[in-house]
Amino acid sequence: MFGAFRRVIIGDPIHSDLEHEERLSKRKALAVFSSDALSSVAYAPQETLIVLLAAGAAGAALSLPISIAVITLLAIVVSSYRQTIYAYPRGGGSYIVARANLGEIAGLIAASALVVGYVLTVSVSIASAVDQLVSAAPVLVGARVWLGVSAIALVTLANLRGLRESGNIFAVPTYVFIGSMFLMIGLGLARIASGTFEVPPPAHPSDAVAPLTLFLVLRAFAVGSAVMTGTEAISDGVLAFKAPEPRNAAQTITAMAVILAVMFIGLSVLITVGHVIPSEHESVISILARSTFGDGIVYYVVQGSAVLILVLAANTAFADFPRLASFLARDDYAPHQLAFRGERLAFSNGILLLGLLAALLIILFSGSTGALLPLYAVSVFAAFTCSQAAMVRHWWRERGSNYLAKAFVNGIGATVTGIVAVVAAATNFMNPDYPVSPGVPIGWGSWLVLVIVPIFVLTFRRVKQHYAEARVHRDLPAQPPVHRPLRNAVVVPVARLDRPAIEALRYARSLSNDVTAVHVAAEIERRGDIEAQWQVWGEGTPLTIIESPYRSLTQPLLQYLTQLRKAERVDYVTVVVPEYVPDSWWEHLLHGQSAQFLKLQLLFQPGFVVTSVPCHELETLNTVDARRPLT
Structure with missing residues (x-):
């Protein structure tokens, strides 16, 4: 009975010889690997604006310039990762590249940052999806946490069915979201040109509570840089593409960057021109959609697609975290069970582990996007920096054609992402608005990542030590000894x-x-x-x-x-x-x-x-x- 129920939910087993049929086309790969990055336009512009609004109208006016700076950074990072894809055609995630070129510790730092980043990818995406949902249906505000946990359970279940099937499930919502964003941006820009674009002012406008300082601007930039989360996933999942894998992966990451840049800049223009101010119960996307389309069916299509893409954005982490966990398990840094492929050719144990950790984070942070996002940027850009610095060493060792130019591109990427990682850590170190516990003066912030990453590194090394000791105890001697009969x-x-x-x-x-x-x-x-x-x-x-x-x-x-x-x-x-x-x-x-x-x-x-x-x-x-x- 349980077996029949499991077949209905998970699906029939897939033979190992059919693994090549589970590979993804570029269209499906864009939905599977890029949904995280593409969906970030639903929360990154809003969180950037919230930081800037602390300085009032003067701060809000910097929303568009900061968005342009973020997209410039995106172009640098994507150019660097395109080189990584061709240099490591069997998958070149931060862990593999850093360990191969910079050694064990750098590789484990990259892996630890990625683990934190992937868990946060699921948590932040789901928390933001719930924000969009309660904007359209405020009656659900009280169920915020359990809506998030339920959404994580559904995405976990979809991924247990296998990579190709999750691509089939997620492709339609992804492209509906892209289409609805382009339609809203296009119509909004047309109304701006005709002078008919109007956004209702907030019922209770807030006054400036802080001066416009460099620290505030850098903090807003660090928060907005979360739009680049998920860029790593394509370079790590090259083998999930159909042949020729490197070319298809490189074209997909380029397409993702172009679509993301258009949406991010377009939304920033609408936010700046419309003087949009989000409220506790309505998101920026909801305000813009209502101002552009009214309260009709198109508004609910936009909100519905935003909710779905944010839920499905978690799929980027579900596609990549189990693969990273399998690499760590293969190298004896993680439990070997994480290298096991289930009946549907998916890394089932890694998928279940990610779902559990993300659900715990949603519960711990009460589903707050604002509390989770500062942790996000630090972990993501730390991994970016390790990967790009390792690629500089890679080109210097290989000394192939144009190696200096390639090293320069990755060097620029390492420098810029390293600066962003430091800025994100410094400007979001602790936020007293999100205390770790009511009444405690210590708030959540990037300090948590700075504590967790070293703990992960030590844990990975201890697991490696255990497997080395176990191998010594289990190895057979060179020659079979003479045994007496056992009693x-x-x-x-x-x-x-x-x-x-x-x-x-x-x-x-x-x-x-x-x-x-x-x-x-x-x-x-x-x-x-x-x-x-x-x-x-x-x-x-x-x-x-x-x-x-x-x-x-x-x-x-x-x-x-x-x-x-x-x-x-x-x-x-x-x-x-x-x-x-x-x-x-x-x-x-x-x-x-x-x-x-x-x-x-x-x-x-x-x-x-x-x-x-x-x-x-x-x-x-x-x-x-x-x-x-x-x-």
Whole structure:
């Protein structure tokens, strides 16, 4: 039943030989890998404006110049990543490039920053999507957090179905959003030209609360630079494209940059000319759409597409985080389970892990886009800087054609992104408007990223050390040693005398002639009953009864097993555990789980082997002599 339900939700398994058919065309790849960057126009201009509005109208007037500076930075970063794509045609994300050219620590710093960035990509995109939704339906404001968690669950589920199918799911909303943005920008610019573009003033305009300083402008620039999030994803996912992979990836990242630049600049023009001021309950996109189209169906199409693209923007992280996690697992820096491809050829464990972390972040930050965004820019640009600096070293080592020009391009990218990372960290270090807890004077900010990244680096290195030690313990010697025959004692724990116990005893006798049954007597008065029944059903197997006046069952048994191994001087003690298995999963919860606790504790004790003998309900009912009473 569970398997059939899983097939409906996740889909049928895909054969490994069909992996090439899961590759993406440029049209689908733009939806899968660029939805994060493209959707950022729904929140980056707004968050930039909110920062500038602290200085009043003078600050708001700088919205367009800052947008132009951000797009200039985008052009530099995209040009640098185009070179990375051709230099690393099998995938050139920040981790791979930095580790190959700058060493282990730089690679792990890049990987840690990317992990933080991808989790924040999902959280920020979903939080902003909920902002757009409650702008159109204010009645949902109270359900902000759980709407975000539900959206993350849906995107996680879509990605578990595989890369190509997620591309099919996400392509239509992505292109509807692009079309609606172009339509709104085009019609808005036409109304500006004709002098008919008007935005209603806010009901409660806010006054300037801070002077217009360089620090404020740099902070707004750092927040607006979040529009470049997701640029890394295409260079890291080159192998997800159809052949020729590098050319298709390079063309896709260029198309993404052009579309993003047009939308970002266009919206900034409308914001500046219309003197748009967002409110707590209505976003900039909602205000512009309402001013351009009115309250008709087109307004709801714009808002609906914005909600969908922001939800689906999380897909960029879901496409890339599992791939990065698999690279780390391949290099022994992360659990090897993250390198496992599921039945749908997706890195299922990485997808589930990302969904869980992003949902926890939504809950922790109460779904606040403003609280999450400062963390975003620092992690993203730290990864950018590592990648671009590594590419300078790459060209210097390779010394191919035009290597100096290529190194110069990546050098400019490394310098600019490094400056932005420092600016983002300094200007958003702590925001008291978003306290870590009510009444605490410490606010959330970029300090959290500066703490988490070193912790991740240390954790990755510790995992690597563990795998190195485990490999030493598991490796075979050069020549097989001469072994003496192993000595094995078999023990059957008997809680009560019933069919599972007798089946386990029969199985144990098939393994060895040295079998002992053990009963822990928590109720001393029942000892005689057990001994009497054992005379009939024990088949000559010795029964040891351990009295437990403190009613503990597992601990006396563990002590007995340890003493038995020492006394008998055997290599292994095999514990054969009887288990009754009902038909339904929920019925299993109605039975004691002492067997599971025993197996768990013995797992970490050397010299013990635990074997379960399941006695199934259906098998018992279908057995003729099952109806014969034990007494």
